[in-house]
Amino acid sequence: MSAPSLGKDLVGLEPLSAEQIQLILDTAEPFKEVSERAIKKVPALRGKTIVNLFFEASTRTRISFEFAEKRLSADTVNVAAAGSSVSKGETLVDTAKNLEAMRIDMVVIRHSASGAAQFLGQRIRSNVINAGDGKHEHPTQGLLDMLTLRDRFGRIKGLKVAICGDILHSRVARSNIWGLTKLGAEVGVCGPASLLPRHVEDLGVTILPRIEDAIQWADALNVLRLQLERMEAGFLPSLREYNRVFGVTTERLARAPKELLILHPGPMNRGVEIDSDVADGPHSVILPQVTNGVAVRMAVLYLLAGGSPDWAAGADDR
Amino acid sequence: MRPILIRGGRVVDPSRGFDGHADVYLSDGKVAAVGRDLGSPDDALTFDASGRIVSPGFVDLHVHLREPGQEDLETVASGAMAAAAGGFSAVCAMPNTDPVTDNQAAIGFIVSQAQRAGKARVYPIGAISLGQKGQQLAEFGELVGAGAVAVSDDGKPVVSSHLMRTALEYARTFGIPVADHCEDPTLSAGGAMHEGIVSTRLGLKGIPAAAEEIMVARDILLAEHTGGHVHLCHISTRGSVELIRRAKDKALRVTAEACPHHFTLTHERCEGYDTNAKMNPPLREPEDREAIRQALRDGTIDAICTDHAPHHYDAKEREFDEAPNGIIGLETALGLAVTELVESGVLTFCDLVNRMSTMPARIFNLSGGTLAAGAPADVTVTDPKASWVVEPARFYSRSRNTPFGGRRLTGRAELTIVRGQVVYQRER
Numbered sequence: 049m050s051a052p053s054l055g056k057d058l059v060g061l062e063p064l065s066a067e068q069i070q071l072i073l074d075t076a077e078p079f080k081e082v083s084e085r086a087i088k089k090v091p092a093l094r095g096k097t098i099v100n101l102f103f104e105a106s107t108r109t110r111i112s113f114e115f116a117e118k119r120l121s122a123d124t125v126n127v128a129a130a131g132s133s134v135s136k137g138e139t140l141v142d143t144a145k146n147l148e149a150m151r152i153d154m155v156v157i158r159h160s161a162s163g164a165a166q167f168l169g170q171r172i173r174s175n176v177i178n179a180g181d182g183k184h185e186h187p188t189q190g191l192l193d194m195l196t197l198r199d200r201f202g203r204i205k206g207l208k209v210a211i212c213g214d215i216l217h218s219r220v221a222r223s224n225i226w227g228l229t230k231l232g233a234e235v236g237v238c239g240p241a242s243l244l245p246r247h248v249e250d251l252g253v254t255i256l257p258r259i260e261d262a263i264q265w266a267d268a269l270n271v272l273r274l275q276l277e278r279m280e281a282g283f284l285p286s287l288r289e290y291n292r293v294f295g296v297t298t299e300r301l302a303r304a305p306k307e308l309l310i311l312h313p314g315p316m317n318r319g320v321e322i323d324s325d326v327a328d329g330p331h332s333v334i335l336p337q338v339t340n341g342v343a344v345r346m347a348v349l350y351l352l353a354g355g356s357p358d359w360a361a362g363a364d365d366r
Numbered sequence: 367m368r369p370i371l372i373r374g375g376r377v378v379d380p381s382r383g384f385d386g387h388a389d390v391y392l393s394d395g396k397v398a399a400v401g402r403d404l405g406s407p408d409d410a411l412t413f414d415a416s417g418r419i420v421s422p423g424f425v426d427l428h429v430h431l432r433e434p435g436q437e438d439l440e441t442v443a444s445g446a447m448a449a450a451a452g453g454f455s456a457v458c459a460m461p462n463t464d465p466v467t468d469n470q471a472a473i474g475f476i477v478s479q480a481q482r483a484g485k486a487r488v489y490p491i492g493a494i495s496l497g498q499k500g501q502q503l504a505e506f507g508e509l510v511g512a513g514a515v516a517v518s519d520d521g522k523p524v525v526s527s528h529l530m531r532t533a534l535e536y537a538r539t540f541g542i543p544v545a546d547h548c549e550d551p552t553l554s555a556g557g558a559m560h561e562g563i564v565s566t567r568l569g570l571k572g573i574p575a576a577a578e579e580i581m582v583a584r585d586i587l588l589a590e591h592t593g594g595h596v597h598l599c600h601i602s603t604r605g606s607v608e609l610i611r612r613a614k615d616k617a618l619r620v621t622a623e624a625c626p627h628h629f630t631l632t633h634e635r636c637e638g639y640d641t642n643a644k645m646n647p648p649l650r651e652p653e654d655r656e657a658i659r660q661a662l663r664d665g666t667i668d669a670i671c672t673d674h675a676p677h678h679y680d681a682k683e684r685e686f687d688e689a690p691n692g693i694i695g696l697e698t699a700l701g702l703a704v705t706e707l708v709e710s711g712v713l714t715f716c717d718l719v720n721r722m723s724t725m726p727a728r729i730f731n732l733s734g735g736t737l738a739a740g741a742p743a744d745v746t747v748t749d750p751k752a753s754w755v756v757e758p759a760r761f762y763s764r765s766r767n768t769p770f771g772g773r774r775l776t777g778r779a780e781l782t783i784v785r786g787q788v789v790y791q792r793e794r
Contacts, residue, residue, distance in 0.1 A: 139683075140685060141684075160687075161685035161686065161687045161688060162570050162686065162687065163685060163687075166639060167685060167686075182569050182570075183569035183570070185569070219569060222569060246561050246562055246563070246565070246566055247562060250563050250566075251567070
C-alpha cells in the first residue's frame with residue numbers, strides 16, 4: 049500500500065497533509081452505505097476497546113462516535129467527567145493511564161482545554177482521537193463538513209466557504225480553515241471584530257466584515273453557534289443585535305448572486321445566528337452533515353486502527 | 367577566615383570602568399586590592415583564573431524561593447545554593463510566599479534562613495499590600511527595618527492606581543524602590559500565552575502586549591507625579607521598552623529588568639502545548655525579543671533578572687490552561703546571557719557584568735556590584751568559553767521546570783565567593 053496512513057492520533061487537521069485528509073474523506077464514502085443497511089454493522093473493529101472520554105457535555109458528537117464505533121463492532125465504554133474520578137480531582141494524565149492499564153485500544157476525548165488531545169496522545173500508547181479540545185480543533189467536525197460540501201459540489205478545490213460567527217472561540221472554525229485550505233478551497237471568516245482571533249488572516253483566510261459581504265462572496269456558509277456566555281463576557285451587546293447585524297436570514301440570502309449551501313455544526317440557536325426558515329429551507333444540509341458525521345468517524349477509527357482503505361470498500365465481507 | 371587571591375584573570379568591573387588582566391586579593395570579607403602581580407601571603411587560598419573572567423558577583427533582583435509555604439519546590443537554602451552555582455552572590459526574594467512576606471517577622475525569617483544557609487546573600491522584598499491583596503499598605507518602615515530592600519506585590523499586579531501612587535510616595539521615606547509586575551488583569555484574565563498568531567492557531571486565550579504596556583505607562587506617570595522610584599519587573603514587549611526609553615529621556619526615577627527567557631525565546635516555543643514555555647509575562651514575538659536585546663544594550667533596561675519560579679514537575683504535567691506560570695532560571699541565566707547576548711555581539715562582557723551585577727546592585731541600593739577596595743568580597747569567576755549542556759537533573763534547585771533542558775550553552779560560573787568565602791566551586 050502506498051497510500052498515506054494517519055499516524056497514531058488524530059488531534060487536528062493542521063498536522064495532516066492534503067493526501068491524508070483526502071484519504072479520510074474517500075474512506076468515509078463506503079462507510080456511508082453501512083448506515084443505510086437494515087443490519088448496520090461490519091466487523092472491522094471487532095475485539096477493539098474504545099473509551100469515549102467526555103470531559104465536556106456533548107450529545108451529537110458523543111452519540112455519533114458511539115454509533116460509528118458500534119457499527120464497526122468495537123466494544124465501547126463512555127466516561128463522562130461528572131460522576132467519575134475526574135470529579136474527585138484526578139488529573140487527565142492519571143485518568144488516561146488508569147484506563148490504559150485496563151488494556152484499551154483507542155480513546156476519543158472531548159475536553160475544555162486546548163491541547164488536551166495532543167497532551168494525552170503523547171502520554172499513552174492508545175490511539176487518541178480529538179472530539180473537540182477547547183478552542184483548538186474539532187477535526188471530525190471539519191471532516192464531516194468537508195464531506196458534505198464534496199457531496200453537494202462534487203469537489204472542494206476552488207469552493208468559496210465562509211465561516212460565520214464566533215471565530216475566536218471556535219474549534220470548528222479552526223478545523224474547517226485547515227482542512228478546506230489544504231484541499232484548495234478559499235475560506236472567508238465573517239463575524240464581529242471582537243470575535244475574530246488576532247492575525248487570523250495569516251491562516252490564509254479572507255476577512256469578510258459583514259454578513260452581506262459573506263453572502264455576496266461565498267458558495268457555502270458554515271454558520272457557527274453563538275455561545276450565549278459570550279454576551280456575559282462582554283464580547284457582544286445582545287443576541288438581538290447579533291441577529292440584526294449578523295443573522296443569516298432569508299431576506300439576506302435572497303440578495304445573494306447565487307444559491308448558497310447552508311451548513312451549521314449544531315446545536316442551533318434559531319433566531320440568533322440563523323433563522324428557522326433558512327435552517328429548515330431547501331439549501332440547508334444541516335441534517336446530512338449529521339449523517340456524514342457517523343461515516344467520517346467510522347473512517348477515522350478504521351484508519352487509525354490500521355485498516356486499509358481498500359478493505360473499507362468491501363467492509364461487509366471482512 | 368583565610369584571605370583569597372584570584373590570580374591571572376581578566377578583571378571586569380564596570381563600576382570603575384575597569385577591564386583588564388589583574389589579580390584580585392580578598393581579605394577580611396572585603397576586596398583588599400586589585401592589581402598586577404599581587405604578592406601572595408602564605409596563608410591565602412589561591413585560584414588560578416587564567417582564561418577566566420573575574421567580576422563582582424552577580425545580583426538577581428527577582429527570584430521566588432517558595433519558603434515559607436512550598437518548601438518541596440524550593441527553600442531559601444536550596445535557592446541560595448542554586449544561585450551560587452549560577453554565579454549569583456545575591457538574590458532578591460519576592461514576597462509571594464505562604465504566608466505572604468508582608469511583615470517584619472516574615473522578613474526576619476527569610477534573613478535568618480539565608481544566614482543559616484550561608485550561600486548567596488538573600489535579600490527579602492516585602493509586599494506592597496497586606497496579603498498582596500492590593501488594598502492596605504504593608505508597614506514599609508518595619509519591613510525595611512527587618513531587612514527588606516524593596517517592596518512588590520509581584521505576581522499580583524497593583525490594580526489600584528491609588529495604591530500604587532501611595533506606595534511610591536510612602537516608599538520615598540525609606541529610600542526603597544517599588545517593584546511592579548505590570549499587567550492589566552482585565553485584559554489578561556484567562557490568558558495562557560502571548561496573544562498573536564500562535565495563540566490563534568493553538569486556540570489558547572492570549573495575553574495582549576497592551577496588558578503590560580498599559581501598566582508600564584501608568585507606573586511611569588505615577589513615578590513622574592510622585593517622584594518615587596518605580597522598578598518595572600520582567601519587561602517583555604517592545605511597546606514597554608519604548609515607554610521606558612521615553613521615561614528615561616525625561617530622567618524619571620524608572621528602572622527596569624528583563625529575563626533570559628524573554629531575550630532568548632518567542633511564543634513559537636509554546637507549540638505542542640509545552641507547559642515549560644508557559645510564564646507570565648508570556649514569551650512574545652521576535653520583534654519583542656529583539657527590542658529587549660537592544661534595550662539591554664542601550665541601558666533602557668538596567669538589569670537582567672531570572673524570575674526564578676520553581677514548580678513541581680507534575681504541576682507542569684497538565685493541560686496548558688491548567689499549568690502554573692513560570693520557569694526556574696538561576697542556573698541557566700549566565701549561560702543564556704553569554705550565549706545569546708555576548709556571543710551574538712549584542713553586549714560586551716563588560717556590559718553583561720554591568721547588567722547582571724553593577725546595575726542591579728545600584729538600583730536596589732545593595733552592597734556589591736563592584737570590586738572597589740573595601741567593597742564586600744562578593745566575586746564571581748566565569749569561564750566564558752565553557753561549553754556545556756543544560757541537565758536539569760543536576761540542578762541544585764529543588765525544581766526542574768525549565769524549557770532549556772538539553773540546550774548547549776557557552777559560559778558558566780566556576781567560582782562564587784560571598785563575604786570572602788567560597789560558596790560554590792565547580793569541579794574542573
